[in-house]
Amino acid sequence: MKKILALAATLLLINSHQVLAGSVRTVYYQDVDSNFLELKIWKGYGLTINLMSTGEVIKQVWIGDPSRITFTSNGSLCQKSNDNSNDLNCSQGNATVLFLRQITPIKFANLTSSSDGNTQITIITSGSEGQKQYQFKLIPATGSPSYTSLVIKPDSARPLPVVPVAIKPEVVPTTLDRIPTPATIPQPTAATINSILPGRALPRNDANALVYGLAIAHSNGQIKEGSITWKKAQDAIKLLRQGKRKEEAISRSGVKEEVFNQLIQWGQK
Structure with missing residues (x-):
């Protein structure tokens, strides 16, 4: 049981930094690019x-x-040239942070607006690797925010996976061909979980349930860390944390639907 909790805690720290970081959501360039x-x-x-x-x-x-x-922005942006071309080599373009906010809707002449309030933002940057383009879908929201800052980091800053030394790597099945019934798997208590992550109860949304279920499958020798199934489950976790629906997470990650559902079922126990 301690092995399962330790691995679940490790996976949560690696995959759910956006949740544990409070009002800061962190993504890496590859996440944005793809x-x-x-x-x-x-x-x-x-x-x-x-x-x-x-x-x-x-x-x-x-x-x-x-x-x-x-x-x-916290700095200047390039202005449009007189010849209607965009001069991205201008010396004025030196901003590194943008601040977006909702305003009372304005009616612009000859400009259409979206029917649901959603739109997109395009950001052109320049760096050591040349020019890059970021695109995001913007959704106006009300109520208490889940995050108020998006931090984009280079892929080189992404934390490397941590292999828990307590779990022996010689158990190497790579698929869930034989899935034991959940009744045969010892289930953790809230007190035990809080002893691993003091002061941080594990919210069992689909992403966190998938993390915990993956830890159980790994501990039982059903999914080897680094295997194709492991990587597909990790991709599904990332997609869920990006707000994708279950169906899209399954489709885009390539994980088998029955494996996905079984892992979530274990993780929600």
């Missing part, structure tokens, strides 16, 4: 997009529908 991430802009709070860790500077920014969301 996915059209959704960002919520909470009314009265706003959202910062922080690129300091990447070493890039922001050159230009566009919002598809600027009638509901506006932005400011």
Whole structure:
């Protein structure tokens, strides 16, 4: 049981830093490059997009529908040239942080607006690897925010997986061909979990349930760490944390639906 809890705690720390970090959501360039991430802009709070860790500077920014969301930056942006071309080599473009916030809707002449309030933002940056383009879907939201800052970090800063030494690697089955019934697996108590992560109860949303179920399957020798099934389950966890639905997480990660459902079932016990 301690092995299962230790691995679940490790996976949570690796995969759910966005949840444990409070109001800060952290992503890495590969996450942004391969996915059209959704960002919520909470009314009265706003959202910062922080690129300091990447070493890039922001050159230009566009919002598809600027009638509901506006932005400011901590530095200058490149201005449009007289010949209608975009000069991304301008010396004025030196911003590293954007601040987005909701505004009272404005009706712009000859400009259409989205029907649901959602729109997209395009950010053009320049750095040691040349120019990059970031695109996010912006969703106006109300109520208490889950995060108020998005920090983008380079892939080189991504934490490496930690292999718990207490779990012997010689048990190497790579699939869940034989899934024992959940009744045969000892289930942890809330007190035991809190002893591993003091002061942090494990919220069992689908992503965290999948993390915990993966730890159980690993401890029982059903999924080897680093195997194809392990990696697909990790991808599914990441997609769930990005706000994707179960069906999309299964489809895009390639994990078998029966494996996905069994892991979540174990993790919710």
